Amino acid sequence: MSNQTYHIPVLYHETLEALQIKPGGVYVDCTFGGGGHSRGILAKLNENGKLIAFDQDADAQKNLPADKRVIFIPQNFAHLQRFLRLYKYPKVDGVLADLGVSSHQFDEGERGFSIRFDGPLDMRMDRRQETTAATVLANSSEKELTEIFSLYGEVSNSKTLAKHIVEHRSTSALTTIQSFKNMIAPAVKGNPNKYLAQVFQALRIQVNDELGVLKSLLEQLPEVLNNGGRAAIITFHSLEDRLVKNFFKQGSFEAEEEHPFFNSTKKSPFKIITKKPVLASEKELKENTRSRSAKLRVAELI
Structure with a gap:
C-alpha cells in the first residue's frame, strides 16, 4: 500500500x-x-x-x-x-x-472506525489498550452515554439514544458495527449517515480519550x-x-x-x-x- x-x-x-x-x-x-x-x-x-x-x-x-x-x-x-x-x-x-x-484507519473495516463496513466495535487507535467501543457501550450508565453522545458527537437526541441502548443491550449482542447499527436504528434521527457519523465520532473520542x-x-x-x-x-x-x-x-x-x-x-x-x-x-x-x-x-x- x-x-x-x-x-x-x-x-x-x-x-x-x-x-x-x-x-x-x-x-x-x-x-x-x-x-x-x-x-x-x-x-x-x-x-x-x-x-x-x-x-x-x-x-x-x-x-x-x-x-x-x-x-x-x-x-x-x-x-x-x-x-x-x-x-x-x-x-x-x-x-x-x-x-x-x-x-487507513477508516478504510480498514476490522478497526471499527467506519460506518461503511461491518467489523468489530473496536475503535482503538492503540490496540494494546483494553477499552473498546463495545466495552464503552456495555459498561457505561445511561447518564454517561448521554454525556458522551451529546458532548463528543453533538447528537441531537442523546438522551433517547442512551436510554434505548441501556434498555436493549442485554438482549442484543453489541459486538459488531452492523449489530449496533441494527439495534439503534429506531433511535436514529434525520440523515442516518450523518447521525451515525456523529455517534461513531463520540464513541471514538471516548475510547481513545x-x-x-x-x-x-x-x-x-x-x-x-x-x-x-x-x-x-x-x-x-x-x-x-x-x-x-x-x-x-x-x-x-x-x-x-x-x-x-x-x-x-x-x-x-x-x-x-x-x-x-x-x-x-x-x-x-x-x-x-x-x-x-x-x-x-x-x-x-x-
Whole structure:
C-alpha cells in the first residue's frame, strides 16, 4: 500500500510553511500516520536535523522511511515530554499534530472506525489498550452515554439514544458495527449517515480519550519548545479547535471571565501566528474531501 493511499496529509504546504523549519533543527510529528507531513519536514532538514515521530498505531510503522535522522516512538503523544527527555532531546524547534483519524484507519473495516463496513466495535487507535467501543457501550450508565453522545458527537437526541441502548443491550449482542447499527436504528434521527457519523465520532473520542490526550499535549508545549519554537495543530471538530484556540490565547483551558475593573494577570506563553484558523483551499477540498473540516492553528513560544 502506498503511503499516499494510507493517508493524504491535510493542509500539507500550509503546515510546513507555518513551522518555519530550520535545516538543523529538531522537530516532532506527534501523529506520524502515513508519514506525509514527516517526509515534508525531512526534505527541509539537513544531515544534522532530527525528526521525532510518535504514533501509537502499530500499522504506522510500516510507513517509516529508512532515514537515520528519524527517531520513531510507538507511543501516544500524551507522553511527549517523557520520551523527548529519554532520547536526550528535551527541547525542540517545532511540534506538529494532525488530530484526524487516518484514511487507513477508516478504510480498514476490522478497526471499527467506519460506518461503511461491518467489523468489530473496536475503535482503538492503540490496540494494546483494553477499552473498546463495545466495552464503552456495555459498561457505561445511561447518564454517561448521554454525556458522551451529546458532548463528543453533538447528537441531537442523546438522551433517547442512551436510554434505548441501556434498555436493549442485554438482549442484543453489541459486538459488531452492523449489530449496533441494527439495534439503534429506531433511535436514529434525520440523515442516518450523518447521525451515525456523529455517534461513531463520540464513541471514538471516548475510547481513545482524545480530548484528554490533546489537553496533555498542549500543556507540555511550553516545556518542550525552544523560545521561538512553533506548534502547529490540525483539528477536525469544534471541541478540539476550541481547546487549541483557548490554550494558545491564554495558556490555559479555563474560559476567562471578562472583568470590567481588572486586567487579566494570566499571560499566554505563546504568540499566535494564525489569528484565524487556516482552512483547506478549494483545490485541496476537491482532491481530498476529508480536508473539509480541518483547521490549522499555529503559535510560537515567546
